[in-house]
Amino acid sequence: MTSTTCREAMREAIREAMLADDRVFLMGEDVGAYGGCFAVSKGLLDEFGPDRIRDTPLSESAFVGAGIGAAIAGLRPIVEIMTVNFSLLALDQILNNAATLRHMSGGQVGVPLVIRMTTGGGRQLAAQHSHSLEGWYGHIPGITVLVPATVDDFRGMLAPALADPDPVLIFEHALLYNAEGELSAGSIPPIDRAVVRRSGRDVTIVTYGGSLAKCLVAADQLAGRGIDAEVIDLRSLRPLDDATLLDSVARTHRAVVVDEGWRSGSISAEVSARITEHAFFDLDAPVLRVCCAEVPLPYAKHLEDAALPSVERVVAAVDEVVNVRA
Amino acid sequence: MTTVASPVPATLAPSDVELLRRMLLVRRFEERCAELYSASRIRGFLHLYIGEEAVAVGVGAALEDGDNVVATYREHGHALVRGVPAGAVMAEMFGKVEGCSRGRGGSMHLFSVDHRFYGGHGIVAGGLPVALGLALADRMRGVPRVTACFFGEGAVAEGEFHETMNLAALWTVPMLFCCENNLYAMGTALARSESDTDLTVKAASYGMPAWSVDGMDVIAVREATRRAALQARAGGGPVFLELRTYRFRAHSMYDPELYRSKDEVAVWRERDPIDAIARRLTGAALLDADALEALDAAAMEEVDAAVAFADAGTDEPLSDLTRHVYADRRGERGPEEERT
Numbered sequence: 047m048t049s050t051t052c053r054e055a056m057r058e059a060i061r062e063a064m065l066a067d068d069r070v071f072l073m074g075e076d077v078g079a080y081g082g083c084f085a086v087s088k089g090l091l092d093e094f095g096p097d098r099i100r101d102t103p104l105s106e107s108a109f110v111g112a113g114i115g116a117a118i119a120g121l122r123p124i125v126e127i128m129t130v131n132f133s134l135l136a137l138d139q140i141l142n143n144a145a146t147l148r149h150m151s152g153g154q155v156g157v158p159l160v161i162r163m164t165t166g167g168g169r170q171l172a173a174q175h176s177h178s179l180e181g182w183y184g185h186i187p188g189i190t191v192l193v194p195a196t197v198d199d200f201r202g203m204l205a206p207a208l209a210d211p212d213p214v215l216i217f218e219h220a221l222l223y224n225a226e227g228e229l230s231a232g233s234i235p236p237i238d239r240a241v242v243r244r245s246g247r248d249v250t251i252v253t254y255g256g257s258l259a260k261c262l263v264a265a266d267q268l269a270g271r272g273i274d275a276e277v278i279d280l281r282s283l284r285p286l287d288d289a290t291l292l293d294s295v296a297r298t299h300r301a302v303v304v305d306e307g308w309r310s311g312s313i314s315a316e317v318s319a320r321i322t323e324h325a326f327f328d329l330d331a332p333v334l335r336v337c338c339a340e341v342p343l344p345y346a347k348h349l350e351d352a353a354l355p356s357v358e359r360v361v362a363a364v365d366e367v368v369n370v371r372a
Numbered sequence: 373m374t375t376v377a378s379p380v381p382a383t384l385a386p387s388d389v390e391l392l393r394r395m396l397l398v399r400r401f402e403e404r405c406a407e408l409y410s411a412s413r414i415r416g417f418l419h420l421y422i423g424e425e426a427v428a429v430g431v432g433a434a435l436e437d438g439d440n441v442v443a444t445y446r447e448h449g450h451a452l453v454r455g456v457p458a459g460a461v462m463a464e465m466f467g468k469v470e471g472c473s474r475g476r477g478g479s480m481h482l483f484s485v486d487h488r489f490y491g492g493h494g495i496v497a498g499g500l501p502v503a504l505g506l507a508l509a510d511r512m513r514g515v516p517r518v519t520a521c522f523f524g525e526g527a528v529a530e531g532e533f534h535e536t537m538n539l540a541a542l543w544t545v546p547m548l549f550c551c552e553n554n555l556y557a558m559g560t561a562l563a564r565s566e567s568d569t570d571l572t573v574k575a576a577s578y579g580m581p582a583w584s585v586d587g588m589d590v591i592a593v594r595e596a597t598r599r600a601a602l603q604a605r606a607g608g609g610p611v612f613l614e615l616r617t618y619r620f621r622a623h624s625m626y627d628p629e630l631y632r633s634k635d636e637v638a639v640w641r642e643r644d645p646i647d648a649i650a651r652r653l654t655g656a657a658l659l660d661a662d663a664l665e666a667l668d669a670a671a672m673e674e675v676d677a678a679v680a681f682a683d684a685g686t687d688e689p690l691s692d693l694t695r696h697v698y699a700d701r702r703g704e705r706g707p708e709e710e711r712t
């Protein structure tokens with residue numbers, strides 16, 4: 047086992063993909079000379095040169111679209127967008143083209159494109175650099191939405207994403223880049239499967255990405271009080287792995303969904319709806335959600351902390367569902 | 373400014389009759405589309421290209437089979453010129469599975485990868501970045517292929533146009549920006565949307581050669597495109613072609629044309645590009661009245677056959693509704709995997 051960070055894990059994944067397949071190239075703002083705005087691609091320009099570590103101007107729509115065209119033409123581009131907020135400038139290309147062309151062309155035009163971007167709050171970057179919009183993207187048929195939370199998934203999700211014949215979006219929570227972990231030997235579970243990160247009998251906590259660590263801490267605290275929480279890492283928001291969720295809820299009879307996105311019309315709402323649709327009679331308590339407060343994320347630390355899901359809020363939600371007497 | 377008038381050869385060749393044949397086919401095809409729309413056989417949006425045929429035919433004649441084409445929602449002509457069978461185009465508009473996009477696209481979204489025809493884009497300027505990427509792939513692999521991207525002058529106001537122009541020039545990709553300037557974006561005249569109506573200056577500001585061409589003259593369009601393609605193919609980077617043309621019909625089937633006068637339309641109709649090339653061919657003794665009539669009859673026949681083909685088309689079974697959202701995958705989840 048080797049210790050690494052999520053940043054290094056993703057960099058290694060990119061390196062490996064570029065070495066394995068000369069159709070693969072990385073393109074985005076400051077991925078080359080600058081080394082990547084989160085230093086993910088640091089050093090890759092020297093190794094692979096400016097053609098394949100391709101710096102782009104501030105033209106999100108054009109370079110995402112160029113990635114789509116190059117993918118259609120048979121290359122395997124990895125497009126990096128600095129943060130999810132900036133991806134909105136490329137939403138036309140992502141939704142109207144990448145997600146749509148295969149269907150609209152009757153199956154002729156596939157877009158094997160990978161788009162990586164940073165997501166999430168917690169860095170006091172305020173309301174234009176902190177949001178978690180991956181749930182929105184999960185709304186769109188035609189794409190796959192991955193949300194790695196561990197070094198293994200940062201290391202292992204890129205290769206299957208590149209092998210996918212359709213567009214795959216990878217959302218990397220910025221606070222995870224420095225997170226360290228041991229890389230396991232062997233391959234990761236299929237990318238469309240949720241994974242039980244901690245087994246438990248009393249309640250199912252469903253989460254992903256940047257919230258996983260908080261949920262695991264909460265589960266430890268709860269264990270100290272005799273509450274045995276199961277923690278599920280969704281890993282993919284589209285497709286959603288209903289089977290793993292429902293199997294867990296059938297055993298625990300209680301569920302709390304934890305998501306950094308806003309609550310209304312969100313991925314947490316979707317998860318909750320699926321549980322009530324398919325496991326209503328397994329439930330002993332209403333499904334609760336711990337989400338971002340419904341504000342654009344504020345700058346001040348105490349306000350930002352209060353807005354985001356926290357260990358305390360997760361613990362409180364679990365206490366609430368556990369205290370419902372069946 | 374880099375505007376250069378394109379040279380027009382003084383003499384026509386016998387093979388130029390083919391240009392007329394193609395323009396007639398596009399014209400007759402679309403006239404039939406309008407009828408079929410009134411008869412409710414074609415639905416959705418239908419944008420006719422009538423009056424602009426010299427552009428698609430002229431550009432198309434200068435391209436090679438291996439080149440790529442990306443077009444807009446006003447693309448019946450471009451698809452036909454590219455060689456997409458008229459029957460497959462008509463069947464698409466009938467919503468039949470035999471359509472070139474299996475009935476998933478309709479009039480606005482014709483695709484045929486076999487003909488390197490990559491749509492059929494309904495978002496104004498949305499096809500430009502995709503065309504850039506197609507061209508970038510060829511640039512990176514050293515393939516001597518050109519990507520021709522058609523768009524209306526209305527797209528020039530979009531950010532995607534400017535982003536793509538800049539990147540195409542910066543990366544010297546083999547791309548032709550074919551701007552079909554028909555003077556109106558729906559009802560918005562160019563002068564009401566652009567602070568500077570000389571479109572070639574915009575290209576010049578990206579360091580890209582830009583030529584204004586009489587888009588009612590199929591020979592001029594072909595010659596300008598040939599030169600542009602030669603340059604792009606040789607690694608000289610993109611070229612911007614302003615093809616000055618005019619749409620004789622309404623923007624779509626729901627347009628009472630309040631924004632322009634009948635007189636203006638009548639003046640442009642006198643410059644009908646089909647009449648123009650027919651006259652020149654006749655003047656050069658390459659065409660006579662009988663030959664013209666025969667060409668027209670052949671075009672009508674092809675259109676009749678296309679309608680018959682579409683009429684005989686089948687509806688895709690509803691069980692296939694969610695197909696083609698993702699690639700059909702063999703294996704555990706079956707071919708009609710639905711990812712939800």
Ligand SMILES: Cc1ncc(C[n+]2csc(CCOP(=O)(O)OP(=O)(O)O)c2C)c(N)n1
Pocket residue numbers: 446494495496497523524525526527552554556557558623
């Ligand atoms: C992004 C976007 N905005 C608005 C529309 C609605 N719309 C469809 S066609 C059109 C006019 C476009 O004019 P132009 O680009 O000059 O092409 P033309 O229709 O004249 O061929 C508009 C506004 C659209 N399809 N896409």
